[in-house]
Amino acid sequence: MDAALQKRIGEKLMYIVMFTLALSAMSVLMFNLVLPQISEEFLLNNAQVSWVTSAYALIYGIGTVVYGKLADRYKLKDLLTFGVILFALGSLLGLAAQTFWMVLLGRCMQAVGAASIPASAMLIPLRYFPPERRGSAMGTAFVGLALGSALGPVLSALILSVMHWRWLFGIPLFILLTLPFYRRYLGDDQGSPGKMDWLGGSLLAAAVTLLLLSVTYETIWFALGGLVSLLLFIARIHLTSFPFFPPGLFKNKTYTLGLIITFLISGIGFSLYFLSPLLLAHVNVLPASWIGFALVPGAAASAILGRKGGKLADSKGNSYLFFLASGLLFSCFILLSTFTGIAAAYIAIFLILGNVGQTFMMIAMSNSVSRTLTKEQSGVGMGLLSMMNFIAGGIATGIYGKLVDFDQVTHWNPANMYSAGAIYSNIFLVLAILHALILLVYQYYFRRSWRD
Numbered sequence: 001m002d003a004a005l006q007k008r009i010g011e012k013l014m015y016i017v018m019f020t021l022a023l024s025a026m027s028v029l030m031f032n033l034v035l036p037q038i039s040e041e042f043l044l045n046n047a048q049v050s051w052v053t054s055a056y057a058l059i060y061g062i063g064t065v066v067y068g069k070l071a072d073r074y075k076l077k078d079l080l081t082f083g084v085i086l087f088a089l090g091s092l093l094g095l096a097a098q099t100f101w102m103v104l105l106g107r108c109m110q111a112v113g114a115a116s117i118p119a120s121a122m123l124i125p126l127r128y129f130p131p132e133r134r135g136s137a138m139g140t141a142f143v144g145l146a147l148g149s150a151l152g153p154v155l156s157a158l159i160l161s162v163m164h165w166r167w168l169f170g171i172p173l174f175i176l177l178t179l180p181f182y183r184r185y186l187g188d189d190q191g192s193p194g195k196m197d198w199l200g201g202s203l204l205a206a207a208v209t210l211l212l213l214s215v216t217y218e219t220i221w222f223a224l225g226g227l228v229s230l231l232l233f234i235a236r237i238h239l240t241s242f243p244f245f246p247p248g249l250f251k252n253k254t255y256t257l258g259l260i261i262t263f264l265i266s267g268i269g270f271s272l273y274f275l276s277p278l279l280l281a282h283v284n285v286l287p288a289s290w291i292g293f294a295l296v297p298g299a300a301a302s303a304i305l306g307r308k309g310g311k312l313a314d315s316k317g318n319s320y321l322f323f324l325a326s327g328l329l330f331s332c333f334i335l336l337s338t339f340t341g342i343a344a345a346y347i348a349i350f351l352i353l354g355n356v357g358q359t360f361m362m363i364a365m366s367n368s369v370s371r372t373l374t375k376e377q378s379g380v381g382m383g384l385l386s387m388m389n390f391i392a393g394g395i396a397t398g399i400y401g402k403l404v405d406f407d408q409v410t411h412w413n414p415a416n417m418y419s420a421g422a423i424y425s426n427i428f429l430v431l432a433i434l435h436a437l438i439l440l441v442y443q444y445y446f447r448r449s450w451r452d
Helices: 002-034 035-042 051-071 074-095 098-115 116-128 133-160 165-169 171-185 198-217 222-239 253-269 271-282 288-316 318-338 344-370 374-404 421-451
Strands: none
Touching: 002 051, 002 074, 002 098, 002 116, 002 133, 002 171, 035 051, 035 098, 051 074, 051 098, 051 116, 051 198, 051 374, 074 116, 074 165, 074 171, 098 116, 116 133, 116 344, 116 374, 133 165, 133 288, 133 344, 165 171, 165 374, 198 374, 198 421, 253 271, 253 344, 253 374, 253 421, 271 288, 271 344, 271 421, 288 318, 288 344, 318 344, 318 421, 344 374, 374 421
C-alpha cells in the first residue's frame, strides 16, 4: 500500500476508533448510577444487582485478550464486525428486558462484543502507523476513553432525569454507525488460522475470574482456585503444540517487565476514578449529581490534551512523556494528600493534573510495550496488556474500598492542616511515594531498554 494512502486510512481509522471507544467507555460507566433502581424494580439485594456491572467487567477484561489472540489469526475487520453487532444485539435485548435475567444477559452480550474494541484500538496503530508516529495514533484512542469517561456519568444522569433507566441500553446502538467505515478501511490482512487453544484460554479466564472474585468477596477459596487455575494454565502453554500464549512471549524480559510496571501504574491511577468520588462525597459532602460534574474537568482535559501527549511521544520520545506524566501524577497525589479537606473546586483542579498525567502515562507505556513485540505476537501481546489494566483496576478497587473503611487514623502528611479525610490523605501520600519509586525503576531499567 502507498505510504501516503496508508497514512490517510490510518488517520481515518483512528477517529473511528476514538468514537467507538467513547461509546464503549460510556457503556461501562453509565450503569453504575442505576443499580439502586434496578434493585428496587426486580426486588434484588446488593450482591445480586452488582452482577450487572461485575459480570460486564469480568467478560470485558477476559475478552480483550481473547480477541487479541484471535486477531493474530483472523481478519481484524471480521472480528470487529462480530463484536459491534453482538454489542448492538445485547443493547437491544437490554432495552426490551422485562426480567432481571434479560438485563443481565444483555449486559453479558454487550461485554462480549465490546471486548473487541480495546484489542482493535491497540492493534490499528501497530498495523497502520510506523513507530515514529504511533504515539499520536494511540493518543487519539485515549481521547476516546477520556471522552467516554467524562460523558458517561453526566449523560446517565440526564437520561435518568427524563426517561426510564432501560434507555441507557439505547446509547450504545450508535456504535452501528462505525461498522461501514471499519468494513471499508480495514484491510484484509490475516495471520495463520491454526488451532485455538480453548482449554488454555478457559484456564486463564478461570484464573482471572476467581482472583477478582476473591478480592470482591474476601474469601481465600476463590484465591486458591485462581492460583490453581493459573498454575494449570502455565503448565498448559508449555505442554501443548498450540499454546494460548507462546511461552517465548514471557521470555522477552522487556515486555514482561513492561506488563508489571503497567499493572502497577494502572492500579495506582485507578484511585483517581474510585477514590475521588468517595472523597467528594464523604469529606466535601457533595450530592451525586455535583460529584459527576466535579469529575468532568479532569476527563475533559484528558480528551483535549490526549493527542498532544501522543505527538510529544513521537517528537520527543516515550521517556520524555513518561517523565512528564510522572510529574503530573506526583503533583496531583501530593496536592490531594496535603489539601484533602479543601473546597471541591480545588479538588477538581488537582484532578486535572492527575487525569492528564494518567492519560500521558498510558500512551507512553502502550507505545513502549508495542515496540517490544513482533508482528506475530502483537495481537495477543497487546490484548494481554489491556487485560492487565483491567485486573489492576479490579484488585485496586477492592484494596481502596477496604482502606477507606478505617475511620480512626492520624495524618501521615505533616503538611496537611485539615482535620477531615485523614485516610484519603494517607492513601494519596503512599501513592505519590509509589510513583516516585516507579520513576526510579524506569530511570534505571526501562529508559535504557526501550528505544524512543
